[in-house]
Amino acid sequence: MKPLIHVIAAARPNFMKVAPLVRALRAEKWCETELVHTGQHYDAAMSDAFFRDLSIPKPDHHLEVGSGTHAEQTAGVMVAYEKVCLARRPDWIIVVGDVNSTAACALVGAKLCIPVAHLEAGLRSGDRTMPEEINRVVTDSIADLLWTPSPDGDENLAREGRAQCVERVGNIMIDTFEMLRDRIEAARSYEAHDLTREGYGVVTLHRPANVDDRDTLTALVDGLVSVAAETPLVFPIHPRTRKMLTTFGLLDRLEAAPGMILTEPLGYIDFMGLVTAARLVITDSGGVQEETTYLGIPCLTLRPNTERPVTITQGSNRLVAPSDLSSAAHAALATGRRTAPPPALWDGQTAARVVASLKRRIVGAAAGTEALTA
Missing domain, CATH: 3.40.50.2000 (Glycogen Phosphorylase B;)
Known part of the structure; x- marks a missing residue:
């Protein structure tokens, strides 16, 4: 057997x-x-x-x-x-x-x-x-x-x-990306929002430390609104995040912000179709830190620490406090993509x-x- x-x-x-x-x-x-x-x-x-x-x-x-x-x-x-x-x-x-x-x-x-x-x-x-x-x-x-x-x-x-x-x-996440790369690139997800390659940023936000506290989430909304005024931001909203934005009375502000594009959660193909063509990614996710490092896309991680330090030492990831989001995003947009090779294996x-x-x-x-x- x-x-x-x-x-x-x-x-x-x-x-x-x-x-x-x-x-x-x-x-x-x-x-x-x-x-x-x-x-x-x-x-x-x-x-x-x-x-x-x-x-x-x-x-x-x-x-x-x-x-x-x-x-x-x-x-x-x-x-x-x-x-x-x-x-x-x-x-x-x-x-x-x-x-x-x-x-x-x-x-x-x-x-x-x-x-x-x-x-x-x-x-x-x-x-x-x-x-x-x-x-x-x-x-x-x-x-x-x-x-x-x-x-x-x-x-x-x-x-x-x-x-x-x-x-x-x-890194097994890179296997998944390469397995589906053709479909991801063919999706051209950004076109559904009338955007162009490297003409926008992507946001993901779901960790309790960021979304469950009113003051922290308010600071993040302030930063996102500021960044969206410079470059459009596509924000697929996690159910938990939408709930807390509504509870704290912040969702209306995001919906009214110039340059802010709010969507429902996306499948892997559509989401990575957005990420691969993005100028900047703002996240508190773990996997996105790795994918952006592999692709050389500036990534701002809204956490005080990361279990993936190689994305900082060898990649394009940076840890950012909510209060510093706007200035860090503006600096990342000015710097552009990274061309160094990804970590070994x-x-x-x-x-x-x-x-x-x-x-x-x-x-x-x-x-x-x-x-x-x-």
């Missing part, structure tokens, strides 16, 4: 990371791959659009966990996923990123003594107030195989005594390296066992 591999997906960032990996694994004849969707991302419109855009197959298991507190989500995923594993035990579990489902499924695997591999391991912001940071630390402490995207990940894990489990494979071949790494462990271990028993 072929070894069974579970690939876990939970939220939109996961979808982008598992798409090229599931495709690569299902092209292999030595293993069987099942996709497990925990349902942590429960907005059907946003979730289904990403599945369509990324050509992700229908999940083999849908846990339908939905919303809740961090504890409720984590516990719900553990209970539901344990049942899946007990019904048919996988040989390996692959978790990605840093959402609650990542830590939850890793815990299930560890407690059932099923090997766990963590893709995008070793990222650290140093900020334990971020739920994602807790998920990263927990997952990396119990996973059996740690696939890192960059040298800083290796160094973080070495400091934590996990160097023996590390294998650097590169950010080349669209990460999924192939992941598959090769897993095959060495599974097929190689099986061959060694057969030799010993022959």
